[in-house]
Amino acid sequence: MKRGNYRSSSLTDLISAFDTKANSHTALQKVTAFSGQFDKNIKPTFSKEEYGKPIPGSMTEFRGAEAQARVCSEMKELCSIIHDYGKSPCKSLLPPELQDATKVISFGELFSIYTVISDKLVGILLRTRKHHLTFFEGEVLFQKRDDDVPVFLMMPMDEIKTYCDNKAMQARRSVSPMPQ
16 A cells, blocks of 8 residues: 555656756747747846846756857967967066067967968957967957057966866856756
């Protein structure tokens, strides 16, 4: 008799868990603009921390973290190219804010080297500047127009590798395990 009740209770629990998951999914589809069940009358509510971020545990969150980790490895690769092909700057000619620069290369030379590897040089260069790994004058650099603009590497390469590896690891650890 116990055995039958156990199975019945277990089956009831499974059905209940399935119904909860199905109802949750249906509710999510009603607020997801790209689903077939989107209901424009239902307005999702978000806290300031949640706004503009993917649902925790979702594939979107997972893909975003993986993309962020890939960008970190591309930043590291770009800095490595500047380190390998750049020249040591003449420190006495540099302004005080560039005294930490370890290498310098012209944008034109960097462009000709990096386009063989990737077509995303300008975007990755902007990202490295945001992280204070590189420095260059101007908002965005363009081929031909800015070929003579110097691009400075602002840290030793071993520090850049550690920084980028840590950023990539943080990105991967910030999300739940890969969703099923």
